[in-house]
Amino acid sequence: MPRSSVSSTGHNRISAAQRIGQALLEEISAGELRPGQRLEEIGLAHRFGVSRTPVREALSRLTAQGILVQGERRGVFVAQYTREELSLIFEAMHEIEAACARVVAQRLGLLSRTEIEAAQAECVKAAEAGDRTAYLRANEAFHMAIYRATGNPYLREIASEFRQRTGPFRAKKFDGPESLLLSARSHQALINDIFSEDSAAASKSMRDHMTTSFIQALKAN
Amino acid sequence: MPRSSVSSTGHNRISAAQRIGQALLEEISAGELRPGQRLEEIGLAHRFGVSRTPVREALSRLTAQGILVQGERRGVFVAQYTREELSLIFEAMHEIEAACARVVAQRLGLLSRTEIEAAQAECVKAAEAGDRTAYLRANEAFHMAIYRATGNPYLREIASEFRQRTGPFRAKKFDGPESLLLSARSHQALINDIFSEDSAAASKSMRDHMTTSFIQALKAN
């Protein structure tokens, strides 16, 4: 959990455990660490110039989040899911996202509205430019904006965790430029339902949006 | 001395960290450890006859689950929520439960059906007997049966965690005997919607069920 804030001079206030966890997360997201790959405590300890203790803490945290899995006496690995499992994880994620959309539709503030619209504008821009990397980032921001708009940090937390967890499997889901435009249009439909404060429609819209993107993710993995 | 003390011959594989975490969970659920109460590493270490290391691991796991919170350099405490926060936690929980009901309605197997019916039978029995403790247990089993019936371990995991997390605040929610009957009747309505495989109705039914019980919980806390 977040310890404290910033660094002053030489030494960071963030613990080594956090730093390592963050670094590993990034490497996993970036695909440098592939699903199924082994992570050994001692090796990581040497690599980061620390002892096993903070490494263990980082690993156990990521394991609790489902990013890593513990093999039976054979070390810790980057989580690797079968198609079946992946499908179930995405199902859970879709339900959470739909719940978020539902709540947002019920409790929509002006600020959230602006934030969501801004994020969507970014998405459209990136989609029209055909910039895949930019779209990935903008899409992330769009969904995060919705999580925040729920006004419910607990819901937001779960949704974020799922997003993180599925990151490695969603990264390659946007094949061509038309897929970006499709996604952006799907966002717009969702926004319309949310802004009209129809919670049932918003929930369904989100589920539809997620489903289409999921199908592409499955094809890619 | 490491982990020798427990196993005489066979394999007792649970670690001290797990044992301590479990023990703490039970004490919290039982209300022996009240929200806001401090847990000090060294004290627990002595109490369980171990060193700080496994205690730390147990505490950090429970902290990650939101059961405990880390005070600012003043130790770890049993999570204590304001009415506001409690309200949001329950909202999140309700959405998860609703999602489960929705999924179950879409994918209902015979086995799950039987299990849910059996759990509900127990609930009715306890409610009619006016046995509050038995009803609490039966109610737990009923909801767990629904989680399992989703066929989605990831959804189940989240739902279970929320149930655990809110345990201390739900324990006293059933005031009188008529409240038990009310809850059991609410279950029945939910079951009807699930069994008719109407996912939207099931989801709404669950939300209604949870809302009524939540209101009672809020009154109690």
Add this chain to the structure above:
DNA sequence: TGAATTGATTTTGTATACAAACGGGGGATC
């Protein structure tokens, strides 16, 4: 030749120690 035993290595869990950072209390200063 195949199976079982055993020894070594790895992995995991725990103990203990140490260092840094924060908070509070007591004393000094005005």
Add this chain to the structure above:
DNA sequence: GATCCCCCGTTTGTATACAAAATCAATTCA
């Protein structure tokens, strides 16, 4: 009498060491 500062205890994070259990390999025995 109030305020400020310094010191000290507590808490937290990390390092290192050790012990048990499990895996792997090799060797031995049937």
